[in-house]
Amino acid sequence: MSQTQDPTGAGTQTRSIGVAVLGMGNVGTEVVRILEESADDLRARVGARLEVRGVAVRDLAKPRKIDSELLTDDPASLVARDDVDVVVELMGGIDPARSLIRHALESGKSVVTANKALLAEYTGELATAAATARADLYFEAAVAGAIPVIRPLTQSLAGDTVERVAGIVNGTTNFILSAMDADGDDYDVVLAEAGRLGYAEADPTADVEGYDAAAKAAILASIAFHTRVTAADVYREGITAVTSADLLAARKFDCTIKLLSICERVRDTDGTQRVSARVYPALIPLSHPLATVGGAFNAVVVEAQNAGRLMFYGQGAGGAPTASAVLGDLVMAARNKVHGGRGPLESTYAKLPIASIGDVPTRYYVSMRVADRPGVLAQIASEFSKRSVSLAAVRQEGAGEDARLIVVTHRAPDRAQSECVAALEDMDEVLKVSSVLRLEGTDD
Ligand SMILES: NC(=O)c1ccc[n+]([C@@H]2O[C@H](COP(=O)([O-])OP(=O)(O)OC[C@H]3O[C@@H](n4cnc5c(N)ncnc54)[C@H](O)[C@@H]3O)[C@@H](O)[C@H]2O)c1
Ligand SMILES: N[C@@H](CCO)C(=O)O
Numbered sequence: 001m002s003q004t005q006d007p008t009g010a011g012t013q014t015r016s017i018g019v020a021v022l023g024m025g026n027v028g029t030e031v032v033r034i035l036e037e038s039a040d041d042l043r044a045r046v047g048a049r050l051e052v053r054g055v056a057v058r059d060l061a062k063p064r065k066i067d068s069e070l071l072t073d074d075p076a077s078l079v080a081r082d083d084v085d086v087v088v089e090l091m092g093g094i095d096p097a098r099s100l101i102r103h104a105l106e107s108g109k110s111v112v113t114a115n116k117a118l119l120a121e122y123t124g125e126l127a128t129a130a131a132t133a134r135a136d137l138y139f140e141a142a143v144a145g146a147i148p149v150i151r152p153l154t155q156s157l158a159g160d161t162v163e164r165v166a167g168i169v170n171g172t173t174n175f176i177l178s179a180m181d182a183d184g185d186d187y188d189v190v191l192a193e194a195g196r197l198g199y200a201e202a203d204p205t206a207d208v209e210g211y212d213a214a215a216k217a218a219i220l221a222s223i224a225f226h227t228r229v230t231a232a233d234v235y236r237e238g239i240t241a242v243t244s245a246d247l248l249a250a251r252k253f254d255c256t257i258k259l260l261s262i263c264e265r266v267r268d269t270d271g272t273q274r275v276s277a278r279v280y281p282a283l284i285p286l287s288h289p290l291a292t293v294g295g296a297f298n299a300v301v302v303e304a305q306n307a308g309r310l311m312f313y314g315q316g317a318g319g320a321p322t323a324s325a326v327l328g329d330l331v332m333a334a335r336n337k338v339h340g341g342r343g344p345l346e347s348t349y350a351k352l353p354i355a356s357i358g359d360v361p362t363r364y365y366v367s368m369r370v371a372d373r374p375g376v377l378a379q380i381a382s383e384f385s386k387r388s389v390s391l392a393a394v395r396q397e398g399a400g401e402d403a404r405l406i407v408v409t410h411r412a413p414d415r416a417q418s419e420c421v422a423a424l425e426d427m428d429e430v431l432k433v434s435s436v437l438r439l440e441g442t443d444d
């Protein structure tokens, strides 16, 4: 932070805030662009000029739209510079991002990051470093890209009691499922397109296997329920087993399939509260607001005791939208440096236990190939009733060799539902359980 004497005699004025950008990929490139293009507006909003002191990259030789003097392949030295006040971490991954952020915070520099994979493991460590050094740690871009969800949860809803945060928080998988649903597009082609458009992670396994959505669920659940929730606490299934046939079949039940991240305050009959955080592809009715969220768009629905239901919708991925959230945080961090004040601290006072997926009430959709003979339906139904799972709908399709049975259950503990599926898999009359998905967004 450089200061100058105010000519009015009012004392010293902060002239500039030094910014270090780590990583110049999809998001970093856009952050650097906006910093340059909007420099005057940002200065007016912050009360000091945001000056990029350096940008850490892996490949110095790669041509980039930036003064090459600013580039460095030594992020540690950049972070350690005395004239850096705020570090913007956009390289992703755990190491070296974790140690760079920690060092920055420990030396009193504020940090803005979009790194959900890191935060879902190490928010505790980083937030402690920030609190100790009275520095800020901001991460709006880490969940649902441009959409403000972290700030509403930490600040606007700080006086309410959140019951549920559920939504579509991975753009890549929503892009893939939407294309498969609308056009029956091939999975690999759509995934490659998501990468080209800057939505997919460097390793798209994080997207399609649900790790990215699970990291975001951990971050959302931690904030919503004032409890530290890490990625390991989140039950996770990805979309790799979902087929175009599943999407077609879902349509016959007036549903579509979305990868949902669900964070819920689960209340037991004795009043005990636990936190459930889970990610899986689920059928949702076409009439549900999340069913209309297409392409790489994200949406998050928050239910709070007094606010009621709130919905946040917009671009959850892509360089420019994500950079918008990064810049918002950067302005906050810089304003705090210039005018004093602090960003929100981590809040984990509630320390609620984590509910296991088996205890959470869910509904199932099970599609299976069956032997086409009398009594099979009754046998299948009895496996559900034995475990106190009641059936909401049963539909037979095809006949003879192609006979298929689709069963939709009412709500019951997930453990009972999955035990029913295991029992079906053991039945001679069930030739193959071809698809098992949960059903969300219904009251029963
Ligand atoms: N792309 C999105 O839509 C999006 C949205 C929200 C959050 N994020 C998060 O933002 C971060 C960046 O995402 P991205 O899409 O820009 O990724 P990216 O892979 O396009 O960019 C990361 C850049 O960092 C550089 N880098 C990695 N390690 C480095 C190191 N040690 N030193 C210097 N440079 C290094 C890489 O060379 C690459 O250019 C990730 O944490 C990601 O999860 C991305
Ligand atoms: N890969 C992520 C980027 C946004 O966090 C997605 O597809 O949503």
Ligand code: NA
Binding pocket: 140, 141, 142, 143, 144, 145, 146, 147, 148, 149, 150, 325
């Ligand atoms: Na966001």
